[in-house]
Amino acid sequence: xxxxxxxxxxxxxxxxxxxxxxxxxxxxxxxxxxxxxxxxxxxxxxxxxxxxxxxxxxxxxxxxxxxxxxxxxxxxxxxxxxxxxxxxxxxxxxxxxxxxxxxxxxxxxxxxxxxxxxxxxxxxxxxxxxxxxxxxxxxxxxxxxxxxxxxxxxxxxxxxxxxxxxxxxxxxxxxxxxxxxxxxxxxxxxxxxxxxxxxxxxxxxxxxxxxxxxxxxxxxxxxxxxxxxxxxxxxxxxxxxxxxxxxxxxxxxxxxxxxxxxxxxxxxxxxxxxxxxxxxxxxxxxxxxxxxxxxxxxxxxxxxxxxxxxxxxxxxxxxxxxxxxx
Amino acid sequence: xxxxxxxxxxxxxxxxxxxxxxxxxxxxxxxxxxxxxxxxxxxxxxxxxxxxxxxxxxxxxxxxxxxxxxxxxxxxxxxxxxxxxxxxxxxxxxxxxxxxxxxxxxxxxxxxxxxxxxxxxxxxxxxxxxxxxxxxxxxxxxxxxxxxxxxxxxxxxxxxxxxxxxxxxxxxxxxxxxxxxxxxxxxxxxxxxxxxxxxxxxxxxxxxxxxxxxxxxxxxxxxxxxxxxxxxxxxxxxxxxxxxxxxxxxxxxxxxxxxxxxxxxxxxxxxxxxxxxxxxxxxxxxxxx
Numbered sequence: 001x002x003x004x005x006x007x008x009x010x011x012x013x014x015x016x017x018x019x020x021x022x023x024x025x026x027x028x029x030x031x032x033x034x035x036x037x038x039x040x041x042x043x044x045x046x047x048x049x050x051x052x053x054x055x056x057x058x059x060x061x062x063x064x065x066x067x068x069x070x071x072x073x074x075x076x077x078x079x080x081x082x083x084x085x086x087x088x089x090x091x092x093x094x095x096x097x098x099x100x101x102x103x104x105x106x107x108x109x110x111x112x113x114x115x116x117x118x119x120x121x122x123x124x125x126x127x128x129x130x131x132x133x134x135x136x137x138x139x140x141x142x143x144x145x146x147x148x149x150x151x152x153x154x155x156x157x158x159x160x161x162x163x164x165x166x167x168x169x170x171x172x173x174x175x176x177x178x179x180x181x182x183x184x185x186x187x188x189x190x191x192x193x194x195x196x197x198x199x200x201x202x203x204x205x206x207x208x209x210x211x212x213x214x215x216x217x218x219x220x221x222x223x224x225x226x227x228x229x230x231x232x233x234x235x236x237x238x239x240x241x242x243x244x245x246x247x248x249x250x251x252x253x254x255x256x257x258x259x260x261x262x263x264x265x266x267x268x269x270x271x272x273x274x275x276x277x278x279x280x281x282x283x284x285x286x287x288x289x290x291x292x293x294x295x296x297x298x299x300x301x302x303x304x305x306x307x308x309x310x311x312x313x314x315x316x317x318x319x320x321x322x323x324x325x326x
Numbered sequence: 327x328x329x330x331x332x333x334x335x336x337x338x339x340x341x342x343x344x345x346x347x348x349x350x351x352x353x354x355x356x357x358x359x360x361x362x363x364x365x366x367x368x369x370x371x372x373x374x375x376x377x378x379x380x381x382x383x384x385x386x387x388x389x390x391x392x393x394x395x396x397x398x399x400x401x402x403x404x405x406x407x408x409x410x411x412x413x414x415x416x417x418x419x420x421x422x423x424x425x426x427x428x429x430x431x432x433x434x435x436x437x438x439x440x441x442x443x444x445x446x447x448x449x450x451x452x453x454x455x456x457x458x459x460x461x462x463x464x465x466x467x468x469x470x471x472x473x474x475x476x477x478x479x480x481x482x483x484x485x486x487x488x489x490x491x492x493x494x495x496x497x498x499x500x501x502x503x504x505x506x507x508x509x510x511x512x513x514x515x516x517x518x519x520x521x522x523x524x525x526x527x528x529x530x531x532x533x534x535x536x537x538x539x540x541x542x543x544x545x546x547x548x549x550x551x552x553x554x555x556x557x558x559x560x561x562x563x564x565x566x567x568x569x570x571x572x573x574x575x576x577x578x579x580x581x582x583x584x585x586x587x588x589x590x591x592x593x594x595x596x597x598x599x600x601x602x603x604x605x606x607x608x609x610x611x612x613x614x615x
Contacts, residue, residue: 167537169557169565174575177585178556180541183510187542190511206494207506207537207556214507228494228503228534238416238496253412253499262411264500314511315472317504318465319411325404 007278010066012055016274019048052274059223061255062246065231067223068202069165072277074284075134076103076118076161079201082284083291084109084116090150092143096176099140101132101164102212104147109159110292115151117144117212118161121202134203135168138181141211145185148192157195157295160212165230167208182211189214190314195298195306197291199269200224200256201276216310217294218264220256221287222271226264227254264317267294356380372592381549381592383529385431386438386455389488393451393596394442402439402450402477403470411465412499420497427458435466436491439474441483445600447609448481450474453488454528454535461491463535464498468505471539475512484522484603489540493533506538513539522606524599527554527577527586545602546586547595548577554586 009017023044030037059067067073080087084107092098104117119136122128144160151158167178189196189212196215204213204226220226229237231249236242259265269290276283298306354365358380368375372392373382384392390399414420428434436458441450452474454461471487478485494502516523525543527536529552537556540546548554555575563570573579580586590598603609 167556169562171562171566171568171570171574174555174557174562175583177541177583179536179554180585182537182556183506183539183542186507186510186538187513190507191514206503207534210503210506211537214511226500228498228500229496234496240417248416251412251414251416251499252496259500262501264504311511311514314504314508317501317508318468319409319498319501320406320465320469321409322405323407325401 008071010063010070012059012063012066013274016048016052016055019044019051023048049273052278056274060246060250061225061253061258062231062249064223064255065203065225065245065249067275067277068225070275070277071123073202074276074280075123075163076116076120076201078280079161079284079287080107080116080118082281083288084114085111087116090143090147093139093146095139095142097137097139099132099137099143100130101134101136101168102140102144104144106156109295112295113154113156115147115156115158116161117147117158118201119164119209119212121163132168134164135166136164136208136211137168137170137173138176138178141167141181141185144212145181145188148185148188148196152192152194155194157197157298158192158215159291160196160198160215162198162200162204162209162213162226163202163224164205164208165203166205167211182207185211186214190311191307193303193307195295195301196310197294197298199287199291200226200265201287205230214310214314216298216306216313217266219267219269219290219294220259220265221269221276221283222256223275224256225249225254226256226259227252262319354382357382374592379550379591381529381551383456383490385457386433386436386453386488386490389453389528390438390440390442390451392592393453393486393488393599394440394444395446397443398448399440399442402441403437403473404434406466406469406473407434408464408466410497411501412497414497414499416497423459423497431455431457433458435470436461436463436495437467437470439470439477441477441481444486444596444603447484447600447603447607449484449486449603450478451486451488454490456490456530459495459497461489461535462493462495462502463491463505463509464495464502465505467495468508471505471509472512475516478521479515479519482519482521484524484607485516486524486526486599487539487543488526488528489531489535490528491531491533491535493535493537503534506534510538510542513542522603524602526590526595526599527580528552530554532556532558541585544606545588547588547590547598548580548586549592549595550577550589552577554580 087107089105121134122131198215231245234248235244272279272282356375359378361377439452527548
């Protein structure tokens with residue numbers, strides 16, 4: 001299965017777009033032509049695949065950020081549909097509202113009950129607004145916390161999917177304690193007595209991402225990004241110009257490969273050629289395998305051992321040196 | 327020499343030169359009410375303007391000096407110093423920024439942690455140095471924080487943190503973001519041992535620090551008028567495209583919204599926190615006189 005609707009191409013994908021347009025044209029010609037040009041089409045398709053591979057082999061961090069935000073990239077509910085059965089969405093924080101920019105609920109993964117929590121972006125304009133562009137308000141984080149506690153109560157593992165530009169910077173969000181909601185989740189996830197497997201599927205935008213991303217295994221899709229600040233935000237502060245976002249993306253080290261080297265990510269989940277948006281089913285297939293491995297890895301451990309290991313991992317974050325004090 | 331200087335009688339010239347010999351920093355103008363104050367008076371008053379009560383920013387060491395008893399102080403984590411893991415470079419290299427910050431503040435990073443006592447109650451206190459890269463939290467701040475927590479666990483002590491920060495340190499990339507998880511996770515161990523964590527929000531406490539340990543103290547205190555929030559006011563204004571309400575994200579606003587326990591004047595901070603800790607640690611009441 002490919003992405004819904006007509007493919008959208010990013011700037012650097014233009015050569016691929018041109019080739020695919022040519023293929024489409026030939027297909028159209030072939031439909032009402034007596035001459036068989038299927039061989040030519042096949043050849044062009046092969047060429048297209050090679051070209052895609054070539055372009056994607058040397059993406060810059062800024063280009064990867066574009067792929068991570070691709071409008072046709074699979075979102076949490078796409079993976080829910082492709083990977084889980086018996087999904088029952090659960091709503092609301094029991095205090096203020098239901099935040100549609102975070103979805104969650106009970107489901108089965110390979111028959112095993114799990115709690116799924118993820119950021120959710122919208123596909124069309126109407127849904128984008130409904131989902132607040134995947135930027136949660138405090139009630140979203142509090143719903144996530146409620147579901148984590150539910151999982152803990154019934155001994156069900158938690159799988160989270162991270163895909164947000166960041167927590168929403170709004171007046172109401174501040175009034176209702178955006179900071180507290182995020183901090184509270186970090187605290188709860190550090191001591192949660194069930195396995196937590198985190199996958200960054202698209203944009204890992206700062207504290208708004210981290211608030212559902214503390215876990216026993218942290219995975220990233222190949223073209224996902226994870227950063228302390230958006231490249232644009234960083235560029236406008238440190239370079240005083242948002243145009244320097246490509247430089248900021250490079251400097252911040254936001255890609256899966258870089259973060260794996262830094263020891264902040266455990267596993268990179270390979271995406272289909274040309275990115276997850278080109279083939280949702282293939283992306284889901286790879287993710288399924290990675291999730292199975294991760295769950296197998298954590299289910300072998302006792303809960304006390306698991307939480308202790310998670311704690312040690314958290315304490316190990318950071319790079320510094322020690323020098324005698326003068 | 328301009329024609330005006332040439333025309334001026336020598337007396338006036340002298341006066342002009344003499345002004346420069348006044349020692350710098352003898353006078354301070356209050357940022358809030360513009361009152362001109364003797365610097366020493368201001369310092370004696372915990373850097374709170376005696377005229378209007380404005381709480382001026384203080385350095386990490388001055389803060390701890392105001393807060394802790396003079397005896398028995400011992401610094402924790404000073405041996406932990408920053409490295410440039412990402413080889414980060416914007417208009418300046420990260421090591422150059424670190425060096426500048428060190429020259430300006432005399433600190434090696436943005437958090438100072440000390441073992442000490444407040445009115446004879448032993449504790450560990452930490453304070454952010456805002457003038458060190460905006461009090462930003464990177465790997466060193468996170469590690470010093472955790473070493474402070476460890477000292478609490480070893481000696482059964484409460485932990486008090488004074489925040490003054492713009493948030494996470496961009497120059498350390500995702501390593502900085504992870505300090506949010508690290509510092510907050512450390513608090514679970516204090517809780518398991520029933521050791522209090524008191525968070526004091528001073529001007530400003532924003533971003534990655536407010537969205538991690540700062541808002542989840544057992545007691546959360548703010549100084550008057552302190553700016554506290556997740557997103558900066560300018561970012562919010564640009565996002566929602568409306569004018570922010572009066573006093574938005576100030577301590578008084580937070581108290582009204584139920585986000586903090588109390589607002590405490592800096593001059594009463596020692597008494598107030600000592601009182602809270604005595605209650606939380608179940609210290610027997612002092613015999614009444």
